[in-house]
Amino acid sequence: MFLRPELPKLALTALAVVSLTAATEMDPINPTCPLNPNWSANPTMKLTVEKRGTMKVMLAEGRVDSGLPDRLSAALKANPDVSEIWLRSPGGDARAGNAAGRIIRSNPGLATRIPSGWACFSACNFVFMGGAPRLIEPGGEFIVHMFTSTGDRSLIDESVAMGTDATTELIGDVEQDSALLASEDNDFLIKMGVSRKLLTDIMYRQKAVKGSGPDKSTRRCLTLDEALKYGVTYAVE
Numbered sequence: 126m127f128l129r130p131e132l133p134k135l136a137l138t139a140l141a142v143v144s145l146t147a148a149t150e151m152d153p154i155n156p157t158c159p160l161n162p163n164w165s166a167n168p169t170m171k172l173t174v175e176k177r178g179t180m181k182v183m184l185a186e187g188r189v190d191s192g193l194p195d196r197l198s199a200a201l202k203a204n205p206d207v208s209e210i211w212l213r214s215p216g217g218d219a220r221a222g223n224a225a226g227r228i229i230r231s232n233p234g235l236a237t238r239i240p241s242g243w244a245c246f247s248a249c250n251f252v253f254m255g256g257a258p259r260l261i262e263p264g265g266e267f268i269v270h271m272f273t274s275t276g277d278r279s280l281i282d283e284s285v286a287m288g289t290d291a292t293t294e295l296i297g298d299v300e301q302d303s304a305l306l307a308s309e310d311n312d313f314l315i316k317m318g319v320s321r322k323l324l325t326d327i328m329y330r331q332k333a334v335k336g337s338g339p340d341k342s343t344r345r346c347l348t349l350d351e352a353l354k355y356g357v358t359y360a361v362e
Contacts, residue, residue: 241262269347
């Protein structure tokens with residue numbers, strides 16, 4: 126059970142739910158998720174400050190890259206009156222996502238939001254969880270998966286070409302780094318007030334890569350009820 130902190134007074138326009146006028150086509154491989162999630166194709170996360178109603182918000186759109194924490198810190202210092210960060214991202218650098226989440230948490234009262242129709246995947250999850258409060262609008266997608274320590278297929282192929290010893294060494298390095306990252310993620314969730322069961326019940330139960338069996342899913346979109354259950358978001362009264 127998670128206690129909801131007091132929500133700041135937000136503009137009514139920002140709390141309005143946008144109705145989806147057309148049915149969302151679902152992904153047959155990842156049936157809990159839309160076929161074409163609306164995450165930004167920006168190769169690095171772009172931070173744009175805009176007025177939305179009476180609020181000043183920061184739109185964070187694009188890939189979570191290694192330079193994001195420094196850019197985010199500088200942008201927040203230059204715009205101390207930003208009240209929310211709105212996220213649309215396909216994920217990226219896991220540790221940069223954790224660092225960005227901690228920067229957001231170091232700014233008391235700074236909220237994060239996934240607007241209706243936007244998607245926040247993978248490393249974006251950890252940026253989002255830095256907010257207090259955290260808001261997922263109906264129609265917003267919080268998409269999780271099992272993280273992989275190396276997504277560089279060329280590195281894997283190269284090690285295989287070099288022979289068994291090189292592949293064994295790579296596997297050992299990946300296992301070690303994955304264990305460290307899992308520990309870091311666990312610590313992060315505790316500090317952000319999110320249930321660690323989000324990892325054990327949901328994230329770690331997803332496949333890291335598409336398998337050869339009937340279940341080829343690698344992504345899971347949380348329902349709003351699940352997001353509330355695990356403390357990912359708060360109920361809005």
